[in-house]
Amino acid sequence: MLFHVGRYFLMLRRLFAVPSKWNILWKRIVSELHIIGINSLPIVALMSSFMGGVIALQTASNMTTPLLPDYTVGYITQSSTILEFSPTIISLILAGKVGSNIASEIGTMRVTEQIDALEIMGVNSLNFLVLPKIIGAVLFFPILVIFSMALSLIGGWLALIFSDLSTTETYVLGIRSFFNPFHITYALIKTIFFGFLIVSISSYYGYYVKGGSLDVGKASTQAVVSSTVAILIMNFLLTYLLLL
Amino acid sequence: MIEIKGVNKSFGEDQILFDINTVFEKGKVNLIIGQSGQGKSVLAKCMVGLHEVDSGEILYEDSDFTKMRSTEKSKLRQEIGMLFQGSALFDSMNVEENIGFPLTMFTKMSKKEIQSRVDFCLERVNLVGKNRLLPSECSGGMQKRIGIARAISMNPKYLFCDEPNSGLDPKTAIVIDGLIQDITREYNMTTVVITHDMNSVIEIGENVLFIYQGKRWWQGDKKSIITADNPEITNFVYASEFMKEIRANIQNSRN
Numbered sequence: 422m423l424f425h426v427g428r429y430f431l432m433l434r435r436l437f438a439v440p441s442k443w444n445i446l447w448k449r450i451v452s453e454l455h456i457i458g459i460n461s462l463p464i465v466a467l468m469s470s471f472m473g474g475v476i477a478l479q480t481a482s483n484m485t486t487p488l489l490p491d492y493t494v495g496y497i498t499q500s501s502t503i504l505e506f507s508p509t510i511i512s513l514i515l516a517g518k519v520g521s522n523i524a525s526e527i528g529t530m531r532v533t534e535q536i537d538a539l540e541i542m543g544v545n546s547l548n549f550l551v552l553p554k555i556i557g558a559v560l561f562f563p564i565l566v567i568f569s570m571a572l573s574l575i576g577g578w579l580a581l582i583f584s585d586l587s588t589t590e591t592y593v594l595g596i597r598s599f600f601n602p603f604h605i606t607y608a609l610i611k612t613i614f615f616g617f618l619i620v621s622i623s624s625y626y627g628y629y630v631k632g633g634s635l636d637v638g639k640a641s642t643q644a645v646v647s648s649t650v651a652i653l654i655m656n657f658l659l660t661y662l663l664l665l
Numbered sequence: 666m667i668e669i670k671g672v673n674k675s676f677g678e679d680q681i682l683f684d685i686n687t688v689f690e691k692g693k694v695n696l697i698i699g700q701s702g703q704g705k706s707v708l709a710k711c712m713v714g715l716h717e718v719d720s721g722e723i724l725y726e727d728s729d730f731t732k733m734r735s736t737e738k739s740k741l742r743q744e745i746g747m748l749f750q751g752s753a754l755f756d757s758m759n760v761e762e763n764i765g766f767p768l769t770m771f772t773k774m775s776k777k778e779i780q781s782r783v784d785f786c787l788e789r790v791n792l793v794g795k796n797r798l799l800p801s802e803c804s805g806g807m808q809k810r811i812g813i814a815r816a817i818s819m820n821p822k823y824l825f826c827d828e829p830n831s832g833l834d835p836k837t838a839i840v841i842d843g844l845i846q847d848i849t850r851e852y853n854m855t856t857v858v859i860t861h862d863m864n865s866v867i868e869i870g871e872n873v874l875f876i877y878q879g880k881r882w883w884q885g886d887k888k889s890i891i892t893a894d895n896p897e898i899t900n901f902v903y904a905s906e907f908m909k910e911i912r913a914n915i916q917n918s919r920n
Contacts, residue, residue, distance in 0.1 A: 441770060534749045540714075541825075542743070543771065
Protein backbone atom coordinates (compact mmCIF):
# COMPACT_ATOMS: atom_id res chain seq x y z
CA MET A 422 0.00 0.00 0.00
CA LEU A 423 2.74 2.47 1.04
CA PHE A 424 4.71 1.49 -2.06
CA HIS A 425 1.76 2.44 -4.30
CA VAL A 426 1.16 5.72 -2.49
CA GLY A 427 4.84 6.66 -2.77
CA ARG A 428 5.02 5.74 -6.45
CA TYR A 429 1.76 7.61 -7.12
CA PHE A 430 3.22 10.84 -5.71
CA LEU A 431 6.47 10.33 -7.64
CA MET A 432 4.34 9.92 -10.76
CA LEU A 433 2.57 13.21 -10.01
CA ARG A 434 5.90 14.98 -9.63
CA ARG A 435 7.03 13.83 -13.09
CA LEU A 436 3.62 14.49 -14.58
CA PHE A 437 3.55 18.19 -13.69
CA ALA A 438 6.65 19.10 -15.67
CA VAL A 439 6.67 21.97 -18.14
CA PRO A 440 5.46 20.59 -21.50
CA SER A 441 8.00 20.64 -24.31
CA LYS A 442 5.45 22.09 -26.74
CA TRP A 443 2.42 24.06 -25.56
CA ASN A 444 0.55 23.80 -28.87
CA ILE A 445 0.69 20.00 -28.70
CA LEU A 446 -0.55 20.06 -25.10
CA TRP A 447 -3.42 22.32 -26.15
CA LYS A 448 -4.39 20.00 -29.04
CA ARG A 449 -4.33 17.03 -26.71
CA ILE A 450 -6.45 18.83 -24.11
CA VAL A 451 -9.10 19.58 -26.75
CA SER A 452 -9.06 15.92 -27.79
CA GLU A 453 -9.39 14.77 -24.16
CA LEU A 454 -12.25 17.21 -23.54
CA HIS A 455 -14.05 15.38 -26.29
CA ILE A 456 -13.15 11.86 -25.14
CA ILE A 457 -13.59 12.37 -21.38
CA GLY A 458 -16.24 15.09 -21.41
CA ILE A 459 -18.48 15.11 -24.47
CA ASN A 460 -18.55 11.32 -24.70
CA SER A 461 -19.77 11.13 -21.09
CA LEU A 462 -22.76 13.39 -21.71
CA PRO A 463 -25.23 10.62 -22.71
CA ILE A 464 -24.65 8.44 -19.64
CA VAL A 465 -24.72 11.48 -17.32
CA ALA A 466 -27.97 12.66 -18.94
CA LEU A 467 -29.59 9.24 -18.64
CA MET A 468 -28.53 8.66 -15.04
CA SER A 469 -29.39 12.16 -13.86
CA SER A 470 -32.89 12.29 -15.39
CA PHE A 471 -33.93 8.94 -13.94
CA MET A 472 -32.29 9.47 -10.56
CA GLY A 473 -33.93 12.90 -10.21
CA GLY A 474 -37.27 11.28 -11.02
CA VAL A 475 -36.72 8.50 -8.50
CA ILE A 476 -35.63 10.90 -5.72
CA ALA A 477 -38.75 13.01 -6.27
CA LEU A 478 -41.08 9.98 -6.37
CA GLN A 479 -39.53 8.35 -3.28
CA THR A 480 -39.77 11.60 -1.33
CA ALA A 481 -43.37 12.17 -2.41
CA SER A 482 -44.38 8.62 -1.51
CA ASN A 483 -42.98 9.08 2.02
CA MET A 484 -44.77 12.38 2.64
CA THR A 485 -47.42 10.92 4.93
CA THR A 486 -47.48 13.61 7.59
CA PRO A 487 -49.55 16.77 6.99
CA LEU A 488 -47.05 18.72 9.14
CA LEU A 489 -44.61 18.89 6.25
CA PRO A 490 -45.41 21.45 3.56
CA ASP A 491 -46.01 20.20 -0.04
CA TYR A 492 -42.93 21.95 -1.38
CA THR A 493 -40.71 19.62 0.74
CA VAL A 494 -40.49 17.24 -2.23
CA GLY A 495 -38.87 19.93 -4.39
CA TYR A 496 -36.59 21.01 -1.55
CA ILE A 497 -35.34 17.47 -0.85
CA THR A 498 -34.84 16.75 -4.55
CA GLN A 499 -32.83 19.96 -4.91
CA SER A 500 -30.66 19.48 -1.84
CA SER A 501 -29.90 15.79 -2.40
CA THR A 502 -29.13 16.43 -6.06
CA ILE A 503 -26.83 19.38 -5.48
CA LEU A 504 -25.12 18.13 -2.34
CA GLU A 505 -24.59 14.49 -3.11
CA PHE A 506 -26.14 12.93 -6.17
CA SER A 507 -24.68 15.08 -8.94
CA PRO A 508 -21.13 15.58 -7.61
CA THR A 509 -20.56 12.22 -5.91
CA ILE A 510 -22.74 9.59 -7.58
CA ILE A 511 -22.02 10.95 -11.06
CA SER A 512 -18.29 10.97 -10.22
CA LEU A 513 -18.55 7.33 -9.11
CA ILE A 514 -20.20 6.49 -12.42
CA LEU A 515 -17.51 8.40 -14.28
CA ALA A 516 -14.86 6.50 -12.30
CA GLY A 517 -16.28 3.37 -13.92
CA LYS A 518 -16.60 4.76 -17.41
CA VAL A 519 -13.68 7.17 -17.75
CA GLY A 520 -11.37 5.47 -15.23
CA SER A 521 -11.48 2.03 -16.80
CA ASN A 522 -11.08 3.58 -20.24
CA ILE A 523 -7.97 5.52 -19.20
CA ALA A 524 -6.39 2.56 -17.37
CA SER A 525 -6.90 0.23 -20.31
CA GLU A 526 -5.74 2.79 -22.88
CA ILE A 527 -2.52 3.61 -21.04
CA GLY A 528 -2.05 -0.02 -19.96
CA THR A 529 -2.28 -1.20 -23.56
CA MET A 530 0.25 1.44 -24.57
CA ARG A 531 2.55 0.11 -21.84
CA VAL A 532 2.34 -3.57 -22.81
CA THR A 533 2.72 -2.81 -26.53
CA GLU A 534 5.86 -0.76 -25.77
CA GLN A 535 4.32 2.50 -27.04
CA ILE A 536 5.26 4.20 -23.76
CA ASP A 537 8.83 2.88 -24.09
CA ALA A 538 8.89 4.32 -27.62
CA LEU A 539 7.89 7.74 -26.26
CA GLU A 540 10.55 7.58 -23.53
CA ILE A 541 13.28 6.56 -25.97
CA MET A 542 12.39 9.50 -28.19
CA GLY A 543 13.00 11.73 -25.15
CA VAL A 544 9.32 12.50 -24.51
CA ASN A 545 8.14 12.72 -20.89
CA SER A 546 5.45 10.10 -21.41
CA LEU A 547 3.52 10.96 -18.22
CA ASN A 548 3.43 14.62 -19.08
CA PHE A 549 2.45 13.86 -22.68
CA LEU A 550 -0.21 11.23 -21.97
CA VAL A 551 -1.66 11.99 -18.55
CA LEU A 552 -1.48 15.77 -18.06
CA PRO A 553 -3.97 16.57 -20.88
CA LYS A 554 -6.39 14.01 -19.43
CA ILE A 555 -6.18 15.57 -15.96
CA ILE A 556 -6.67 19.09 -17.32
CA GLY A 557 -9.55 17.85 -19.49
CA ALA A 558 -11.26 16.16 -16.54
CA VAL A 559 -10.76 19.05 -14.13
CA LEU A 560 -12.19 21.47 -16.71
CA PHE A 561 -15.10 19.37 -17.93
CA PHE A 562 -16.29 17.42 -14.88
CA PRO A 563 -17.80 20.57 -13.27
CA ILE A 564 -19.70 21.20 -16.53
CA LEU A 565 -20.97 17.61 -16.46
CA VAL A 566 -22.10 18.05 -12.87
CA ILE A 567 -23.99 21.28 -13.59
CA PHE A 568 -25.61 19.52 -16.53
CA SER A 569 -26.47 16.62 -14.23
CA MET A 570 -28.00 18.94 -11.60
CA ALA A 571 -30.24 20.58 -14.19
CA LEU A 572 -31.37 17.27 -15.71
CA SER A 573 -31.94 15.69 -12.33
CA LEU A 574 -34.23 18.53 -11.26
CA ILE A 575 -36.05 18.33 -14.60
CA GLY A 576 -36.37 14.55 -14.15
CA GLY A 577 -37.88 15.09 -10.70
CA TRP A 578 -40.33 17.64 -12.04
CA LEU A 579 -41.45 15.39 -14.93
CA ALA A 580 -41.89 12.41 -12.60
CA LEU A 581 -44.07 14.43 -10.22
CA ILE A 582 -46.17 15.99 -12.97
CA PHE A 583 -46.78 12.70 -14.81
CA SER A 584 -47.66 10.88 -11.60
CA ASP A 585 -49.82 13.78 -10.47
CA LEU A 586 -48.10 13.98 -7.08
CA SER A 587 -47.34 17.71 -7.20
CA THR A 588 -47.69 20.84 -9.30
CA THR A 589 -45.05 22.81 -11.14
CA GLU A 590 -45.52 25.83 -8.82
CA THR A 591 -45.09 23.75 -5.64
CA TYR A 592 -42.07 21.89 -7.02
CA VAL A 593 -40.35 25.10 -8.14
CA LEU A 594 -41.13 26.69 -4.77
CA GLY A 595 -39.47 23.70 -3.10
CA ILE A 596 -36.39 23.96 -5.30
CA ARG A 597 -36.03 27.65 -4.45
CA SER A 598 -36.70 27.20 -0.71
CA PHE A 599 -33.67 27.43 1.59
CA PHE A 600 -31.43 27.44 -1.46
CA ASN A 601 -27.82 28.06 -0.44
CA PRO A 602 -25.61 29.11 -3.39
CA PHE A 603 -22.54 27.87 -1.50
CA HIS A 604 -23.82 24.34 -1.99
CA ILE A 605 -23.17 24.72 -5.72
CA THR A 606 -19.63 25.92 -4.99
CA TYR A 607 -19.16 23.00 -2.60
CA ALA A 608 -20.38 20.54 -5.26
CA LEU A 609 -18.08 21.98 -7.92
CA ILE A 610 -15.04 21.95 -5.59
CA LYS A 611 -15.77 18.30 -4.84
CA THR A 612 -16.09 17.52 -8.53
CA ILE A 613 -12.72 19.07 -9.36
CA PHE A 614 -11.05 16.91 -6.71
CA PHE A 615 -12.92 13.81 -7.87
CA GLY A 616 -11.96 14.44 -11.51
CA PHE A 617 -8.31 14.74 -10.55
CA LEU A 618 -8.45 11.55 -8.47
CA ILE A 619 -10.23 9.49 -11.14
CA VAL A 620 -7.80 10.39 -13.92
CA SER A 621 -4.59 10.30 -11.90
CA ILE A 622 -5.36 7.01 -10.12
CA SER A 623 -6.53 5.31 -13.32
CA SER A 624 -3.48 6.57 -15.18
CA TYR A 625 -1.27 5.26 -12.38
CA TYR A 626 -2.65 1.73 -12.69
CA GLY A 627 -2.40 1.81 -16.48
CA TYR A 628 1.08 3.31 -16.56
CA TYR A 629 2.67 0.79 -14.22
CA VAL A 630 0.97 -2.32 -15.57
CA LYS A 631 3.27 -5.26 -16.27
CA GLY A 632 2.50 -8.30 -18.40
CA GLY A 633 -0.11 -8.70 -21.09
CA SER A 634 -3.76 -8.11 -21.93
CA LEU A 635 -4.96 -10.02 -18.86
CA ASP A 636 -2.98 -7.68 -16.62
CA VAL A 637 -4.41 -4.66 -18.43
CA GLY A 638 -7.90 -5.93 -17.55
CA LYS A 639 -6.89 -6.39 -13.91
CA ALA A 640 -5.33 -2.91 -13.81
CA SER A 641 -8.53 -1.47 -15.22
CA THR A 642 -10.63 -3.11 -12.48
CA GLN A 643 -8.13 -2.04 -9.82
CA ALA A 644 -8.24 1.53 -11.14
CA VAL A 645 -12.03 1.68 -10.78
CA VAL A 646 -11.98 0.17 -7.27
CA SER A 647 -9.21 2.47 -6.03
CA SER A 648 -10.77 5.58 -7.62
CA THR A 649 -14.10 4.73 -5.98
CA VAL A 650 -12.50 4.35 -2.54
CA ALA A 651 -10.51 7.57 -3.03
CA ILE A 652 -13.69 9.46 -4.03
CA LEU A 653 -15.54 8.24 -0.93
CA ILE A 654 -12.68 9.25 1.39
CA MET A 655 -12.24 12.62 -0.31
CA ASN A 656 -16.00 13.20 -0.18
CA PHE A 657 -15.95 12.72 3.58
CA LEU A 658 -12.93 14.99 4.06
CA LEU A 659 -14.24 17.79 1.84
CA THR A 660 -17.69 17.66 3.44
CA TYR A 661 -16.08 17.90 6.86
CA LEU A 662 -13.86 20.80 5.80
CA LEU A 663 -16.35 22.78 3.70
CA LEU A 664 -19.74 22.28 5.31
CA LEU A 665 -19.02 22.10 9.02
CA MET B 666 30.42 4.27 -31.34
CA ILE B 667 28.94 2.87 -28.15
CA GLU B 668 31.21 1.38 -25.51
CA ILE B 669 29.98 -0.76 -22.65
CA LYS B 670 32.25 -1.02 -19.62
CA GLY B 671 31.66 -3.42 -16.76
CA VAL B 672 27.87 -3.34 -16.87
CA ASN B 673 26.01 -5.34 -14.21
CA LYS B 674 22.25 -5.50 -13.87
CA SER B 675 19.99 -7.32 -11.42
CA PHE B 676 16.27 -7.49 -10.83
CA GLY B 677 15.91 -8.09 -7.11
CA GLU B 678 17.92 -11.19 -6.26
CA ASP B 679 18.38 -12.26 -9.90
CA GLN B 680 21.50 -10.97 -11.58
CA ILE B 681 20.86 -10.77 -15.32
CA LEU B 682 24.04 -9.16 -16.68
CA PHE B 683 27.54 -9.90 -15.43
CA ASP B 684 30.39 -7.47 -16.14
CA ILE B 685 29.60 -6.83 -19.80
CA ASN B 686 32.41 -5.13 -21.73
CA THR B 687 32.09 -4.51 -25.46
CA VAL B 688 32.21 -1.97 -28.25
CA PHE B 689 29.52 -1.37 -30.90
CA GLU B 690 31.14 0.19 -33.90
CA LYS B 691 29.99 3.13 -36.00
CA GLY B 692 28.80 2.47 -39.56
CA LYS B 693 28.33 -1.22 -38.83
CA VAL B 694 25.41 -3.46 -38.00
CA ASN B 695 26.24 -4.77 -34.53
CA LEU B 696 24.29 -7.83 -33.49
CA ILE B 697 23.54 -9.04 -29.97
CA ILE B 698 22.60 -12.69 -30.18
CA GLY B 699 21.83 -15.46 -27.74
CA GLN B 700 19.04 -17.73 -26.59
CA SER B 701 15.89 -16.33 -25.01
CA GLY B 702 16.31 -15.22 -21.40
CA GLN B 703 20.08 -14.67 -21.59
CA GLY B 704 19.93 -10.88 -21.14
CA LYS B 705 20.05 -9.48 -24.71
CA SER B 706 17.00 -7.26 -24.39
CA VAL B 707 17.97 -6.21 -20.86
CA LEU B 708 21.35 -5.06 -22.16
CA ALA B 709 19.70 -3.11 -24.97
CA LYS B 710 17.18 -1.54 -22.57
CA CYS B 711 20.05 -0.54 -20.26
CA MET B 712 21.75 1.08 -23.26
CA VAL B 713 18.73 3.24 -24.10
CA GLY B 714 17.96 4.02 -20.46
CA LEU B 715 14.78 2.02 -20.01
CA HIS B 716 16.58 0.14 -17.22
CA GLU B 717 19.11 1.65 -14.82
CA VAL B 718 22.36 -0.32 -14.57
CA ASP B 719 23.61 -1.45 -11.14
CA SER B 720 27.19 -0.58 -12.04
CA GLY B 721 29.31 0.10 -15.11
CA GLU B 722 29.44 2.69 -17.87
CA ILE B 723 27.62 3.11 -21.18
CA LEU B 724 29.61 5.52 -23.31
CA TYR B 725 28.09 7.26 -26.31
CA GLU B 726 31.14 8.81 -28.00
CA ASP B 727 32.88 9.09 -24.59
CA SER B 728 29.83 10.56 -22.77
CA ASP B 729 28.66 8.26 -19.98
CA PHE B 730 24.90 7.78 -20.35
CA THR B 731 24.54 6.39 -16.82
CA LYS B 732 25.85 9.62 -15.29
CA MET B 733 23.87 12.04 -17.45
CA ARG B 734 21.18 14.31 -16.04
CA SER B 735 17.64 13.71 -17.28
CA THR B 736 17.80 16.74 -19.61
CA GLU B 737 21.06 15.47 -21.13
CA LYS B 738 19.52 12.01 -21.48
CA SER B 739 16.48 13.50 -23.24
CA LYS B 740 18.78 15.33 -25.65
CA LEU B 741 20.80 12.19 -26.40
CA ARG B 742 17.64 10.17 -26.89
CA GLN B 743 16.68 12.46 -29.75
CA GLU B 744 19.75 11.02 -31.51
CA ILE B 745 18.54 7.47 -30.90
CA GLY B 746 16.06 5.66 -33.12
CA MET B 747 14.51 2.41 -32.00
CA LEU B 748 12.60 -0.28 -33.78
CA PHE B 749 10.60 -2.37 -31.32
CA GLN B 750 9.80 -6.06 -31.51
CA GLY B 751 6.08 -5.31 -31.88
CA SER B 752 6.80 -2.09 -33.82
CA ALA B 753 5.19 0.03 -31.01
CA LEU B 754 3.44 2.31 -33.48
CA PHE B 755 0.96 4.70 -31.89
CA ASP B 756 -2.49 3.17 -32.49
CA SER B 757 -4.30 6.49 -32.52
CA MET B 758 -2.08 7.99 -35.23
CA ASN B 759 -1.89 7.14 -38.91
CA VAL B 760 1.36 6.23 -40.66
CA GLU B 761 2.20 9.82 -41.49
CA GLU B 762 1.56 11.06 -37.95
CA ASN B 763 3.61 8.21 -36.48
CA ILE B 764 6.64 9.04 -38.62
CA GLY B 765 6.26 12.79 -38.17
CA PHE B 766 5.72 12.54 -34.40
CA PRO B 767 9.37 13.03 -33.31
CA LEU B 768 9.71 15.90 -35.78
CA THR B 769 6.60 17.59 -34.41
CA MET B 770 7.80 17.15 -30.84
CA PHE B 771 11.45 18.15 -31.15
CA THR B 772 11.97 20.33 -34.20
CA LYS B 773 10.70 23.68 -35.38
CA MET B 774 10.02 22.35 -38.85
CA SER B 775 6.96 23.68 -40.65
CA LYS B 776 4.09 21.34 -41.58
CA LYS B 777 5.32 21.34 -45.17
CA GLU B 778 8.88 20.41 -44.16
CA ILE B 779 7.59 17.63 -41.88
CA GLN B 780 5.43 16.33 -44.71
CA SER B 781 8.34 16.25 -47.09
CA ARG B 782 10.57 14.47 -44.53
CA VAL B 783 7.80 11.91 -43.87
CA ASP B 784 7.44 11.29 -47.60
CA PHE B 785 11.21 10.85 -47.89
CA CYS B 786 11.28 8.32 -45.03
CA LEU B 787 8.33 6.43 -46.51
CA GLU B 788 10.06 6.32 -49.86
CA ARG B 789 13.23 5.04 -48.16
CA VAL B 790 11.30 2.06 -46.75
CA ASN B 791 9.32 1.51 -49.97
CA LEU B 792 5.95 2.56 -48.58
CA VAL B 793 5.11 5.48 -50.83
CA GLY B 794 1.47 6.55 -50.63
CA LYS B 795 0.66 4.70 -47.41
CA ASN B 796 0.50 7.95 -45.40
CA ARG B 797 -3.13 7.72 -44.34
CA LEU B 798 -3.26 4.09 -43.23
CA LEU B 799 -3.67 3.25 -39.56
CA PRO B 800 -1.19 0.81 -37.99
CA SER B 801 -4.01 -1.72 -37.60
CA GLU B 802 -4.50 -1.67 -41.37
CA CYS B 803 -0.86 -2.60 -42.07
CA SER B 804 0.74 -6.04 -42.26
CA GLY B 805 3.53 -7.10 -39.85
CA GLY B 806 6.23 -6.38 -42.42
CA MET B 807 4.74 -2.97 -43.21
CA GLN B 808 4.57 -2.12 -39.53
CA LYS B 809 8.28 -2.93 -39.16
CA ARG B 810 9.10 -0.72 -42.11
CA ILE B 811 6.99 2.11 -40.67
CA GLY B 812 8.86 1.57 -37.40
CA ILE B 813 12.16 1.96 -39.27
CA ALA B 814 10.87 5.07 -41.04
CA ARG B 815 9.90 6.57 -37.67
CA ALA B 816 13.27 5.61 -36.19
CA ILE B 817 15.22 7.37 -38.97
CA SER B 818 12.97 10.43 -39.26
CA MET B 819 15.21 12.46 -36.94
CA ASN B 820 18.43 11.37 -38.68
CA PRO B 821 19.64 9.46 -35.64
CA LYS B 822 23.25 8.63 -34.86
CA TYR B 823 22.25 5.39 -33.17
CA LEU B 824 19.69 2.82 -34.23
CA PHE B 825 18.45 0.02 -31.97
CA CYS B 826 16.36 -2.82 -33.34
CA ASP B 827 14.78 -5.31 -30.95
CA GLU B 828 14.18 -8.56 -32.81
CA PRO B 829 13.21 -6.86 -36.07
CA ASN B 830 12.35 -10.16 -37.76
CA SER B 831 10.13 -11.71 -35.15
CA GLY B 832 6.81 -12.79 -36.63
CA LEU B 833 7.90 -12.22 -40.23
CA ASP B 834 8.21 -14.72 -43.05
CA PRO B 835 11.81 -15.43 -44.20
CA LYS B 836 11.51 -13.35 -47.36
CA THR B 837 10.19 -10.25 -45.58
CA ALA B 838 12.80 -10.78 -42.85
CA ILE B 839 15.54 -10.55 -45.49
CA VAL B 840 14.00 -7.33 -46.82
CA ILE B 841 14.00 -5.82 -43.30
CA ASP B 842 17.59 -6.96 -42.67
CA GLY B 843 18.69 -5.45 -45.97
CA LEU B 844 16.93 -2.20 -45.15
CA ILE B 845 18.63 -1.97 -41.75
CA GLN B 846 22.03 -2.60 -43.33
CA ASP B 847 21.49 -0.07 -46.14
CA ILE B 848 20.31 2.63 -43.74
CA THR B 849 23.25 2.01 -41.40
CA ARG B 850 25.73 2.52 -44.22
CA GLU B 851 23.87 5.43 -45.78
CA TYR B 852 23.72 7.47 -42.56
CA ASN B 853 26.90 6.05 -40.99
CA MET B 854 24.97 5.11 -37.85
CA THR B 855 25.88 2.85 -34.97
CA THR B 856 23.25 0.15 -35.30
CA VAL B 857 22.58 -2.45 -32.62
CA VAL B 858 20.26 -5.33 -33.51
CA ILE B 859 19.02 -7.81 -30.91
CA THR B 860 18.15 -11.09 -32.54
CA HIS B 861 18.19 -14.84 -32.29
CA ASP B 862 17.60 -15.28 -35.96
CA MET B 863 20.62 -17.01 -37.55
CA ASN B 864 19.58 -15.81 -41.00
CA SER B 865 20.07 -12.24 -39.80
CA VAL B 866 23.46 -13.11 -38.37
CA ILE B 867 24.58 -14.53 -41.70
CA GLU B 868 22.99 -11.70 -43.74
CA ILE B 869 24.07 -8.62 -41.81
CA GLY B 870 26.29 -9.63 -38.86
CA GLU B 871 29.34 -7.41 -39.16
CA ASN B 872 30.06 -7.38 -35.44
CA VAL B 873 28.34 -10.12 -33.45
CA LEU B 874 28.18 -10.27 -29.65
CA PHE B 875 27.06 -13.60 -28.22
CA ILE B 876 25.55 -13.39 -24.74
CA TYR B 877 25.30 -16.51 -22.64
CA GLN B 878 23.98 -16.62 -19.08
CA GLY B 879 24.23 -12.83 -18.88
CA LYS B 880 27.92 -12.78 -19.82
CA ARG B 881 29.80 -11.63 -22.91
CA TRP B 882 30.67 -15.08 -24.18
CA TRP B 883 32.06 -14.41 -27.61
CA GLN B 884 32.43 -11.58 -30.13
CA GLY B 885 33.36 -11.67 -33.81
CA ASP B 886 31.92 -11.37 -37.31
CA LYS B 887 29.50 -13.52 -39.31
CA LYS B 888 32.29 -15.56 -40.89
CA SER B 889 34.05 -16.41 -37.67
CA ILE B 890 30.82 -17.44 -35.92
CA ILE B 891 30.37 -20.28 -38.43
CA THR B 892 33.76 -21.69 -37.58
CA ALA B 893 33.86 -20.72 -33.89
CA ASP B 894 35.10 -23.56 -31.74
CA ASN B 895 32.96 -22.91 -28.71
CA PRO B 896 30.34 -25.42 -27.55
CA GLU B 897 27.75 -22.80 -26.47
CA ILE B 898 27.98 -20.99 -29.81
CA THR B 899 27.93 -24.24 -31.73
CA ASN B 900 24.78 -25.29 -29.86
CA PHE B 901 23.17 -21.96 -30.70
CA VAL B 902 24.22 -21.66 -34.34
CA TYR B 903 23.71 -25.32 -35.20
CA ALA B 904 20.63 -25.89 -33.08
CA SER B 905 18.64 -27.98 -35.56
CA GLU B 906 19.55 -31.39 -36.95
CA PHE B 907 19.70 -29.91 -40.43
CA MET B 908 22.24 -27.28 -39.34
CA LYS B 909 24.27 -29.92 -37.50
CA GLU B 910 24.44 -31.85 -40.75
CA ILE B 911 25.67 -28.75 -42.57
CA ARG B 912 28.36 -28.28 -39.91
CA ALA B 913 29.46 -31.88 -40.32
CA ASN B 914 29.69 -31.35 -44.07
CA ILE B 915 31.79 -28.21 -43.60
CA GLN B 916 34.15 -30.07 -41.30
CA ASN B 917 34.36 -33.04 -43.68
CA SER B 918 35.16 -30.79 -46.62
CA ARG B 919 37.95 -29.18 -44.59
CA ASN B 920 39.44 -32.55 -43.72
